[in-house]
Amino acid sequence: MLFLIAAVILVGLVCVLDLVLTLGVIRRLREHTELLKAVENPSHDLTVGDAIEAFSVEDVEGRRLSADRLPAGTVVGFFSVGCQPCRAALPKFVDHAATMPGGRDQVVAVVAGADAADAESLVAALRPVARVVFGDYEGVLPTAFKIKGYPSVLMVDPLADGRLVVTNDNVDLSRAELVAAA
Incomplete structure (x- = not known):
């Protein structure tokens, strides 16, 4: 017991x-x-409905790119030289950009870095599917889009008054049908 x-x-x-x-x-x-x-935390300070600051820059081909010239449903991706998550997201972004109905005029890719030679591989991969802008981390586009980290992908639309607003602050690069629905 x-x-x-x-x-x-x-x-x-x-x-x-x-x-x-x-x-x-x-x-x-x-x-x-x-x-x-x-x-x-998101890699940007913008949410759906927030306005983008006015900007005007030249892409790597010398064409003028400004907030008032972007078509509806434009996808804007931000990538950094030497960023491993950026390198991992790059193929998905390229595949996603290739499905855009407006072609490369409806996709903007920003490559941030200090040295253009280091950015060559990113620029070369993005050029066939997007208008590419190269600049530093405090450049015109990262500032206008309030970018805090890389990679970051947003979708924007112009309003009737000329302002550019965020319509998707977390673009799912694996789902091309999001673009078709926009």
Whole structure:
């Protein structure tokens, strides 16, 4: 009988220990969820409906690019030289841009970096499907679009009054049908 009582007490203690450890794991998972939310901040300060500052720049081909000349549903992607997530997102962006109904005139790609030689491979990959602008991290377009991190992809539309607004602040590059619906 004494053996049975000891076994029941031991099983009870193991169950209480298991409960305490499980509650600790749940608490840590909640902490990690909060930390991940903090890390997953968007790489820009714009949301749907926000206006883009007026800008005027030249693309790498010497053509003028300005806020009032972009067609509806234009996708604007921001990439950085030496950025591994940018290199990983590049093929998806190129595939997505190739499906745009307006062709490369409806896609703008901004390559940010200090050295044009380092940006050559990015520019070469983007040129067939987008109008490419090269500049520094504090350049005209990253400033106008309030870019904080790379890569970042937005969709914009002009309004009747000439302002350019964000219509999609998180373009899903794996779903080309989003563009067709816009």
